[in-house]
């Protein structure tokens with residue numbers, strides 16, 4: 274190794290310390306004589322292969338960070354796809370460090386002119402089509418939301434407060450416009466990770482859950498299942514049970530524990546070992562108000578099938594199971610989640626529109642699709658609201674619910690989503706009520722609790738009609 278590294282410095286023999294020998298991927302390649310001649314080599318062959326050092330490295334010993342100096346990869350540069358063993362000497366950048374361009378000029382793709390903002394267009398259209406009487410009715414209707422991410426509910430004021438308290442720099446765009454802003458998918462990823470980075474102390478989650486509570490009250494949501502993807506916080510040293518107990522304490526104080534339940538997600542691109550760790554926290558956290566587990570993260574190139582045993586185990590333990598699928602991936606991805614993971618709900622699932630057999634299967638098995646129209650439009654998963662498959666799913670009799678995904682990031686809320694479904698897909702107030710029944714039926718609470726919520730929806734609807 275020493276000879277290889279020495280020879281590659283333009284003929285000049287150099288002495289390296291053991292740390293300098295392989296501290297970075299290109300140095301590893303030089304040291305091991307890996308160059309373009311190795312392209313297309315089978316890594317399961319006997320020439321170039323990975324070997325375990327047979328040490329029992331635990332998943333908690335591995336640090337997950339964004340990769341270094343790959344700004345050209347756009348939003349993907351921020352995925353936590355760089356791994357190293359905690360305390361290893363052979364690491365070029367040891368501590369988690371945001372990309373240089375974050376700190377200076379904002380992310381490079383933020384310099385590009387944003388595309389026309391479809392949401393503004395949507396708001397304008399909405400104001401002309403839905404009359405204020407209907408808007409009021411929808412606002413007052415008791416609702417159910419099953420697809421909502423914890424960090425997607427953080428208000429910009431909370432972000433600014435936490436950023437200053439924890440001395441974390443927020444993107445210039447958020448600071449300047451005092452609103453959470455993005456126009457492209459790269460910017461969305463950038464925004465999402467910026468939000469996660471301001472959460473530094475376990476107690477910061479008290480402010481986060483307060484924002485969730487405000488959101489739930491503002492939208493008159495009587496049952497909400499909020500998803501949390503905890504791994505990056507655990508990887509930074511925070512403790513799962515502490516955070517859950519802080520959030521549940523706040524729910525208790527505000528009398529919201531029965532209205533807001535948790536779903537614990539893992540990112541499928543982080544692999545099955547991370548999944549085991551995250552779900553084991555959920556399985557073992559007694560009285561933590563957790564009703565289910567979920568799968569999020571990159572779909573393409575990361576089959577859900579490896580999580581099969583974990584999902585089986587969750588079911589045996591009485592947890593509900595859901596998975597994001599068919600948002601960025603294909604209909605096949607939805608098939609894998611329903612067949613291999615036996616989930617009863619799919620996050621998004623909009624690609625089911627490309628497969629008639631799948632749509633029939635979802636209908637017959639009553640598998641619930643957690644649809645978030647504005648999220649799909651804003652992330653350009655569909656060209657416009659009019660191109661969204663919601664209307665087709667609904668008229669074919671599929672089990673669909675209405676959700677907001679990340680309301681503060683997408684500038685929406687469940688009331689707005691219901692209005693957009695009425696406006697763009699032609700659903701009546703009765704039909705909206707029927708989707709709420711579908712949602713509560715697909716929720717992960719007990720049958721008795723479901724009946725109570727259904728009755729509250731019926732009563733709420735009656736009051737609206739009489740007023």
Ligand SMILES: [Zn+2]
Nearest residue numbers: 422597620678
């Ligand atoms: Zn989601």
